[in-house]
Amino acid sequence: MKPLHLRMKAFGSYLHETEIDFTALGEHPLFLITGATGGGKTTILDAMCFALYCRATGGRRSWEGMRSLSAQQEDETLVEFTFAYRGTDYKWLRSIQDYYSKRTDSVRVKETHECYRKNADGAWELLCAGAEGRVREQAEQLLGLTCEQFSQVVVLPQGDFLKLLLSTSREKAALLQTLFATQKWEHLTQRMRGRAAALAKQAGQNDAACASIFARENVKNLAALQEKCAVLQKNLQNLQALSKAAKEKQEQCNRLYDIASKTAAAYDLTKKRDTELEAAKLRVQKTGEQNQQAQSALPQAQQLREKAAKLREQAAALQGALEAARKLDALQKNIHTEKIRLEQGQKQLEQAEQTQKEAQARWEKGMAFSDTLNGQVEQLPQISAEIEAELRANAAAAVATDLRQNCPCPVCGAVHHPHPAVPSARLAELRQKQAEAAKAAETLKKARMKLKTLEQQRGQAQQSAMQIRAQLADLQNRIAAEEATEKAIAGQMNGSATLAEMEQSVQNLRKQSAQMEQQEAQLRMTAAEVQSRAAAAAEALQKAHADQAEAQAQYQLVLLEYRSQPGVPQDTERPDEKAAQRQREEAQTAAASLAEQTGRAAESLHSGQQSFTQLTELAKQGESLQKQYEAAARLADLLSGKTKQRVPIQQFVLGIMLDDILASANSFFADLSSGRYRLLRKTAPTGGNALGGLDLAVLDAASGGERDVGTLSGGELFLASLSLAFGLSDVVQGYSGAVRLDALFIDEGFGSLDQETLDTAMGALLRLQESGRTVGIISHVTELQDVIKKQLIVDRLPDGSSCVKLVVS
Numbered sequence: 001m002k003p004l005h006l007r008m009k010a011f012g013s014y015l016h017e018t019e020i021d022f023t024a025l026g027e028h029p030l031f032l033i034t035g036a037t038g039g040g041k042t043t044i045l046d047a048m049c050f051a052l053y054c055r056a057t058g059g060r061r062s063w064e065g066m067r068s069l070s071a072q073q074e075d076e077t078l079v080e081f082t083f084a085y086r087g088t089d090y091k092w093l094r095s096i097q098d099y100y101s102k103r104t105d106s107v108r109v110k111e112t113h114e115c116y117r118k119n120a121d122g123a124w125e126l127l128c129a130g131a132e133g134r135v136r137e138q139a140e141q142l143l144g145l146t147c148e149q150f151s152q153v154v155v156l157p158q159g160d161f162l163k164l165l166l167s168t169s170r171e172k173a174a175l176l177q178t179l180f181a182t183q184k185w186e187h188l189t190q191r192m193r194g195r196a197a198a199l200a201k202q203a204g205q206n207d208a209a210c211a212s213i214f215a216r217e218n219v220k221n222l223a224a225l226q227e228k229c230a231v232l233q234k235n236l237q238n239l240q241a242l243s244k245a246a247k248e249k250q251e252q253c254n255r256l257y258d259i260a261s262k263t264a265a266a267y268d269l270t271k272k273r274d275t276e277l278e279a280a281k282l283r284v285q286k287t288g289e290q291n292q293q294a295q296s297a298l299p300q301a302q303q304l305r306e307k308a309a310k311l312r313e314q315a316a317a318l319q320g321a322l323e324a325a326r327k328l329d330a331l332q333k334n335i336h337t338e339k340i341r342l343e344q345g346q347k348q349l350e351q352a353e354q355t356q357k358e359a360q361a362r363w364e365k366g367m368a369f370s371d372t373l374n375g376q377v378e379q380l381p382q383i384s385a386e387i388e389a390e391l392r393a394n395a396a397a398a399v400a401t402d403l404r405q406n407c408p409c410p411v412c413g414a415v416h417h418p419h420p421a422v423p424s425a426r427l428a429e430l431r432q433k434q435a436e437a438a439k440a441a442e443t444l445k446k447a448r449m450k451l452k453t454l455e456q457q458r459g460q461a462q463q464s465a466m467q468i469r470a471q472l473a474d475l476q477n478r479i480a481a482e483e484a485t486e487k488a489i490a491g492q493m494n495g496s497a498t499l500a501e502m503e504q505s506v507q508n509l510r511k512q513s514a515q516m517e518q519q520e521a522q523l524r525m526t527a528a529e530v531q532s533r534a535a536a537a538a539e540a541l542q543k544a545h546a547d548q549a550e551a552q553a554q555y556q557l558v559l560l561e562y563r564s565q566p567g568v569p570q571d572t573e574r575p576d577e578k579a580a581q582r583q584r585e586e587a588q589t590a591a592a593s594l595a596e597q598t599g600r601a602a603e604s605l606h607s608g609q610q611s612f613t614q615l616t617e618l619a620k621q622g623e624s625l626q627k628q629y630e631a632a633a634r635l636a637d638l639l640s641g642k643t644k645q646r647v648p649i650q651q652f653v654l655g656i657m658l659d660d661i662l663a664s665a666n667s668f669f670a671d672l673s674s675g676r677y678r679l680l681r682k683t684a685p686t687g688g689n690a691l692g693g694l695d696l697a698v699l700d701a702a703s704g705g706e707r708d709v710g711t712l713s714g715g716e717l718f719l720a721s722l723s724l725a726f727g728l729s730d731v732v733q734g735y736s737g738a739v740r741l742d743a744l745f746i747d748e749g750f751g752s753l754d755q756e757t758l759d760t761a762m763g764a765l766l767r768l769q770e771s772g773r774t775v776g777i778i779s780h781v782t783e784l785q786d787v788i789k790k791q792l793i794v795d796r797l798p799d800g801s802s803c804v805k806l807v808v809s
Helices: 041-053 132-143 147-153 169-180 183-217 222-296 298-378 380-393 395-400 425-493 499-563 577-640 649-672 714-735 755-770 782-787
Strands: 002-009 018-021 030-035 077-085 088-101 106-118 124-129 677-681 696-700 705-708 743-747 774-778 791-796 802-807
Touching (some): 030 041, 041 147, 041 743, 041 791, 088 132, 106 132, 124 132, 183 222, 183 649, 380 425, 649 677, 649 714, 649 755, 714 755, 755 774, 755 782
Parallel strands (some): 030 774, 743 774
Antiparallel strands (some): 002 018, 077 088, 106 124, 696 705, 791 802
């Protein structure tokens, strides 16, 4: 990770927006962050760490601890860090600001957490936004470091500088496995543990399966199970022999029952056929007697038919007279109705003639009024000519007749006319006649329209009267013809019975005829039915003789078969099929019981033999699983560090890498300590349950012995830690592991060094910077200010807040 740009606002002592452009320091600079104590130098490192992890260096402070105390409530606290990593630019942004919510009527807090990546087009592409933890996880995934690990290998904060040097083996392992991506060894160990556990589980399952089979078979060992199978085999053979004999007896009983059932059924059928034959004989005798009675009644049916025919003839003769009577009655009713209509028509004619007279009178009156008006209108041209002559004789009077007040005169144009000329009395009289003639012309126009309407009404009245006269004439003719017909029919009937009496007589004759016809039909139908039943009875008797003979023959056949069976009495006529059924059921029960016993015995033998085979196979599998488990368990213990040295495989690999780090670190430490000290890795077994292999010691050339790193002085500890940091950065880059350490920031620690050691440390820093690292140092040591020309100078503004000035000499 290489820093490119940093922007802060209301963050720590930086109240105002402050920007730092690290690119102005060069490609891989060695620069100094200097200024007064408490001025805000460490805050710059905190800002970079906070942008990535939302925590200051060491993971100690969050928003509450980093917000500027001088910031107003509405001021936004912001930190934005841009850096390059593996050839790509990234930007992490975090901000927090209070705002007033109208909906809740309270002050709310708005947090922003975003991270971006610059694409090939130079535009920023959003990687993640939203929750604080999501953006932190994105930083951990990209850099491969947690906040605490970042503070140990990239940003070495004041007070935490010695953590890596003095950390335990477990703490160093957590850091180094991230830096060098050695998780595969842990995965290998876990897989081997899982393999051993799985084999142990399989072995346990194998033992449980054997125990379950022994319990199911109720034996203690494999030999007892083999003996049990032999006993079951012998028992099965005995049961199979008994079952075979029982099946043969069952088949014999089934056959005897079938023959006995057929013989009994044939015997019962012969008895049934004998009964049916006797019944058929009785039916033939009975139907014969009934047929004789029915045939003797047929002459009576013929007499009824003849009487019915005579009655129908009388009814037909009387029907003609009845039709004439009905016609006369209808004609009389029709004549009465038409006479009523005639009277109504005469009244309508009188009304129509009266309407015609009134319409004629109105029309004549209108014609007279129209003639009078026409005479007045015809005088209008003569009156108009006389008026024109009068006006020509007196022009002033003619003009005066058209003058109106406030209207201009057509002659002089004046609008006031105080002394207009007075027209003559003759002119006034002519004008009066002209007006009356014009009014008469208008009235004549309306009168002619009304006269036209009256003419139409007079024509309609005349037409209506003519139509009514024609209808009355036609009606009078029909009435005269119908009265003549009535007279003729009445003469023909000559005082016969009334219409009602004639209708009743016809109904009585027809009813008597129908009753006689029905009696005749009933007699003939009864004779036919009786004759048919007699024929059917004779046919049934014939069939009953044939069925009885057939049943007797079938019975003799099955009886002979039944008597041929062993143990059957020869004088038996009808076998006892129920006794045969009981014998069959007893044989079936015995055979089924033996078959069930045989099946259970066979199943028990099969189960025992299958269990024997399973146990034999499980014994082989158990032996193989035990060997595999022992080998896997030994290897899992070895990889897990369950040995005297208590060094797991991952710890061992990390120890080799730590050796490389120490070798590089010692090249710096030897120079910084003038060849007196070298860092060593402890390889002796540790006590208790603690893991070892990564603890450090120091070799003191002055004493010629090995010392614990905790026994070094404060300045010596700083040099040892600085050397370890240099070595770590150098080796990580060499391994090209999961993490790239392109930058190193050191906060304080140089104040405890003498001038000679300080010069040596500066040489080591320059050597590290020349290898392609960006190295930043926070210090107020004057000698460093003289040596390191690229500086970020932290100063105070008049309001007490901090600012940064970049100096490049």
